[in-house]
Amino acid sequence: MPEDVVRALPAEVVARAADLDAADPLAAFRAEFVLPEGVVAYLDGNSLGRPLAATRERLARFVDGEWGERLIRAWDERWMERPTVVGDRIGRVVLGGAPGQTVVGDSTTVLLYKLLRAAVDARPDRPEIIADTENFPTDRFVLTSVAAETGRTIRWIEPDPATGVQPAEVAALLSDRTAVVLLSHVAYKSAYIADLPGITAAAHAAGALVLWDLSHAVGVVDLRLDDAGVDLAVGCSYKFLNGGPGAPGFGYVARRLQAELTQPISGWMGHAEPFAMGPDYVPAEGIRRFLSGTPPILGMIPVEDMLGLIERAGMPAVRAKSVLLTEFTVAVADEVLAPLGVVVASPRDPERRGGHVTLEHDRMREVVDELWRRGVIPDFRRPRGLRIGLSPLSTSFTEVAAALGHVAELLGRRRD
Numbered sequence: 360m361p362e363d364v365v366r367a368l369p370a371e372v373v374a375r376a377a378d379l380d381a382a383d384p385l386a387a388f389r390a391e392f393v394l395p396e397g398v399v400a401y402l403d404g405n406s407l408g409r410p411l412a413a414t415r416e417r418l419a420r421f422v423d424g425e426w427g428e429r430l431i432r433a434w435d436e437r438w439m440e441r442p443t444v445v446g447d448r449i450g451r452v453v454l455g456g457a458p459g460q461t462v463v464g465d466s467t468t469v470l471l472y473k474l475l476r477a478a479v480d481a482r483p484d485r486p487e488i489i490a491d492t493e494n495f496p497t498d499r500f501v502l503t504s505v506a507a508e509t510g511r512t513i514r515w516i517e518p519d520p521a522t523g524v525q526p527a528e529v530a531a532l533l534s535d536r537t538a539v540v541l542l543s544h545v546a547y548k549s550a551y552i553a554d555l556p557g558i559t560a561a562a563h564a565a566g567a568l569v570l571w572d573l574s575h576a577v578g579v580v581d582l583r584l585d586d587a588g589v590d591l592a593v594g595c596s597y598k599f600l601n602g603g604p605g606a607p608g609f610g611y612v613a614r615r616l617q618a619e620l621t622q623p624i625s626g627w628m629g630h631a632e633p634f635a636m637g638p639d640y641v642p643a644e645g646i647r648r649f650l651s652g653t654p655p656i657l658g659m660i661p662v663e664d665m666l667g668l669i670e671r672a673g674m675p676a677v678r679a680k681s682v683l684l685t686e687f688t689v690a691v692a693d694e695v696l697a698p699l700g701v702v703v704a705s706p707r708d709p710e711r712r713g714g715h716v717t718l719e720h721d722r723m724r725e726v727v728d729e730l731w732r733r734g735v736i737p738d739f740r741r742p743r744g745l746r747i748g749l750s751p752l753s754t755s756f757t758e759v760a761a762a763l764g765h766v767a768e769l770l771g772r773r774r775d
């Protein structure tokens with residue numbers, strides 16, 4: 360750590376970070392990622408995870424072998440099954456989902472459209488969809504289009520942005536008019552964890568379906584979709600699943616609903632017999648019917664590498680380290696940054712906090728610009744949020760301490 364940054368941190372904080380790293384059972388995993396020297400601290404793994412060094416070799420082998428040598432034969436040999444093979448692995452390792460319910464394919468945005476539309480169409484007598492105004496833009500925009508296309512009314516919850524959607528707020532709007540409830544499990548701004556089992560059960564009691572966006576939860580929160588009886592879910596694979604830019608999203612559809620749902624983008628890859636090339640669309644049995652066009656095989660390679668790493672670490676251990684990382688961040692923010700006017704805008708209860716922490720200050724825009732110049736990389740969320748994404752297998756406590764030292768130094772702290 361540079362001198363002025365160390366000077367901006369109490370010696371006790373630097374020592375505590377070192378102790379936490381020394382006691383971290385997952386510390387060795389960090390060395391498996393690509394770690395260039397110019398990156399002092401990477402705290403945006405919730406937007407784009409770091410690549411694994413093993414992926415370099417896997418991609419090279421793919422170009423030479425699977426693609427270069429097997430060529431078109433690889434579709435028959437391996438690629439046709441990839442969307443469900445990788446989907447099942449996502450289900451097993453990070454979703455708590457039995458096989459046959461998860462598929463990898465389009466972007467999260469497109470999958471969200473497909474599953475939301477399918478869910479709304481499956482409840483033709485119910486005119487309302489429940490959602491919240493703090494959800495990620497794609498979720499609100501797609502929902503608005505689906506509501507317009509299908510003539511439904513959106514019942515908007517306006518949650519406290521510092522926390523998130525409360526079960527009572529959902530319950531207040533649920534009725535026999537509700538077709539679908541669309542929510543994010545972990546809020547992208549505050550990291551608030553919505554009560555997935557409770558809200559799912561309440562929606563079911565009202566006869567509605569629930570679609571959960573898991574983009575900021577998957578790979579960092581220990582999910583149990585089957586146990587909670589979740590109907591539908593989507594999520595990104597380039598955030599805490601480190602799939603790389605534009606890696607395909609995944610969709611989860613509970614087996615009991617698959618035959619009853621029809622998604623709107625009826626492409627040849629979702630057909631019962633893709634190579635029959637017949638005149639009519641006949642959806643495939645099972646989860647394959649949620650495919651549309653040719654799946655992005657290349658983008659699934661890094662995801663598989665990361666799933667292997669998470670499986671070795673074990674999801675409960677990943678979640679345990681995630682809690683320690685966010686706990687440490689909140690504690691240092693309280694001790695060192697609060698006197699400089701910084702406010703913690705994420706839940707203080709670790710049970711309700713996902714894998715990132717948002718810190719607010721009026722000068723955060725310029726602070727983040729300077730941090731990026733220094734190779735300290737969190738992200739900025741308007742109007743005044745510094746968002747610290749803590750990817751459990753690639754982030755060290757010392758890395759977090761260094762980043763917060765830079766923030767303290769930029770906001771004017773000197774150790775006296």
Ligand SMILES: *Cc1c(COP(=O)(O)O)cnc(C)c1O
Nearest residue numbers: 466467468495497547572574575
């Ligand atoms: C990141 C994110 C997305 C992104 O969707 P893409 O189609 O992959 O761009 C969607 N929803 C939520 C909640 C997200 O956090």
